[in-house]
Amino acid sequence: MNTILSNLKIQVNEKIYVKDPETSALGKKIIEQSILLIDEIGFDNFTFKKLGEKIGSNESSIYRYFENKHKLLVYLSSWYWSWMEYKLVFATTNITDPKEKLRNAITIVTEKVIDDSSTEHINEAILNKIIIAEFTKTLHTKEVDQENKEGFFLIYKRVINRIVNIVTEVNPSYLYAKSLVSTIVEGSLHQHFLTEHFTNITDCNTSKSTTQFYLHLIENVLH
Amino acid sequence: MNTILSNLKIQVNEKIYVKDPETSALGKKIIEQSILLIDEIGFDNFTFKKLGEKIGSNESSIYRYFENKHKLLVYLSSWYWSWMEYKLVFATTNITDPKEKLRNAITIVTEKVIDDSSTEHINEAILNKIIIAEFTKTLHTKEVDQENKEGFFLIYKRVINRIVNIVTEVNPSYLYAKSLVSTIVEGSLHQHFLTEHFTNITDCNTSKSTTQFYLHLIENVLH
DNA sequence: TCATAATCGATAGTATTACTATTATATTTG
């Protein structure tokens, strides 16, 4: 997996950035260090000025790559879901049994990311932590409809609909395939969050357990 | 229900506010109009200055009630979940059949709020819209553990655990009662959000349908 | 009823944020 992914460039909608960060050393540094800084101080406290200080560069230089910090978070999220899509495709191709395919898909998407060295400048485990903590903020804005129209969330929606197709294979008569999958994808992030901060309202205490919960759930819902 | 609720004061943790907004006309105006303004322009664009202008009062006066806009949102959320708890208790007391009790509980908590005139200065339908759009922001901060310790989210957790108890009544051997309920409560807000902005990844198109999805889900998960 | 406490509105001020614009320098590329 690693070797294959290292040859693949994760595709992100061009409208999200001003200049593609993958095309320069500074751009990659922005991505690499923004992930670390957002994890460290949280997205709300994160500013381009602080990031500039961290990477020994200037605030204004970062603005040449991203309009604002919201767009940077959208970029990181897109990258994450694009990466997730690759993992999903790998885990499900050439598997004939729909049930096994679905189990693999659910596992990929609900598991906590431990580590992955597929990309030089991106720490996927920490990016996963950011997605757990901050992803909803990319959606919950007043501009969501406009940004959705511009395709900012295309990959996220594609990931969900890929799994929806597998659900439909397993049980074509099930009426709520989309809601089920969107609930699982979003819900598993939430369960990871609860495991970290609200242990009193979750049964999941390791990453495996979140996956087990959803595997058990989907098994029962689809018979 | 209305008549009974109008005599009950919704209890909110004292640490959330500087001065209890229920104790003065200005305080109630702050609550009433902040709900309308947050719905109108979104929480991110909401400021105390704008609220002051809207209610013909001064920024500094609002700071005498709430330390900052985050605390105000936590207050509105607490109020919402407290109100939800009352509705929950009403819908489940004196019902002997655990399954029926559970169906009622799930319905209460997943239904879109149409309208409720139980409180003079709070429009519950609009507050429900705010919860759908902004509630996750109260949790996803760097201060969440501290605020959780101080009891800011107690009512929310209590609502979930009330439903957990009913789930356990229905099926004592089910291993993931807490995760199931927290997934449903959080997930139904998310489904309402998707219904509004991402119709492509949800099957729910009316409030009733979100409830039906979860009623169907819980039926199957618990046998 | 008078004193005093609490409340509120108005004003001013500070630090930070979220940018934009300009320019000089360094680097790349053709």
Added chain:
DNA sequence: CAAATATAATAGTAATACTATCGATTATGA
């Protein structure tokens, strides 16, 4: 080597998120 491009540094603006002070009004209770 020239031209284009990228970057760093600096300056500046408007808005945000507050804090502090002060006088005017209103409420309370002795």
